[in-house]
Amino acid sequence: MGCKNIVLLGFMGSGKSTVGRLISEMLHMDYVNTDSIIEEKTGITINKIFGEKGEKYFREVEKTVVKEVSGMNNSVIDAGGGVVINEDNLNNLRINGLLFCLNADPEEIYKRIKNHTHRPLLNVSDPLRKIKEILKKRGPYYRKAEYQIDTNNRSAQDVAREIAGIYEKAFSKHDKFTG
Numbered sequence: 331m332g333c334k335n336i337v338l339l340g341f342m343g344s345g346k347s348t349v350g351r352l353i354s355e356m357l358h359m360d361y362v363n364t365d366s367i368i369e370e371k372t373g374i375t376i377n378k379i380f381g382e383k384g385e386k387y388f389r390e391v392e393k394t395v396v397k398e399v400s401g402m403n404n405s406v407i408d409a410g411g412g413v414v415i416n417e418d419n420l421n422n423l424r425i426n427g428l429l430f431c432l433n434a435d436p437e438e439i440y441k442r443i444k445n446h447t448h449r450p451l452l453n454v455s456d457p458l459r460k461i462k463e464i465l466k467k468r469g470p471y472y473r474k475a476e477y478q479i480d481t482n483n484r485s486a487q488d489v490a491r492e493i494a495g496i497y498e499k500a501f502s503k504h505d506k507f508t509g
């Protein structure tokens with residue numbers, strides 16, 4: 331089975347990409363991002379996929395990509411914020427991964443994303459309201475991750491260190507090499 335993956339789940343703007351890159355450096359693991367793979371596969375941006383093909387199509391491609399990355403080893407998997415709504419995705423990611431959910435309050439998320447335009451679901455007139463609405467709906471899904479990590483008022487370094495520490499504790503060197 332090889333070295334287990336670290337799977338980062340959580341709402342848009344919860345810090346998955348920044349934290350994920352840091353963990354991959356700290357633990358010498360590969361870093362993969364499901365959205366980047368989706369963009370490579372389809373040849374268009376996430377915004378365009380949502381705009382031209384719709385969210386349903388996006389979720390189908392996302393599901394295929396999640397299945398592919400679930401088969402990797404020794405990787406930090408930065409999963410799109412909506413991956414959790416599909417039970418199959420979580421089951422696949424669990425096969426060889428530990429699931430961490432990064433949590434942040436709506437106001438904190440808003441602060442982090444307000445100058446970005448690459449997230450179609452938040453390109454609306456009242457993003458904070460939309461964040462609260464989606465967070466409420468997705469709460470039960472995010473809570474399915476075994477490790478819940480608070481990121482409010484914390485640096486990405488600090489969050490990355492916490493996750494790397496949990497991972498190293500869970501898999502001593504011996505376990506890492508015997509699967």
Ligand code: S3P
Binds near residue numbers: 343365412449451
């Ligand atoms: C989405 C999150 C995005 C991206 C897409 C949809 C979501 O990923 O997959 O815009 O449904 O929460 P990030 O969480 O990396 O921003």
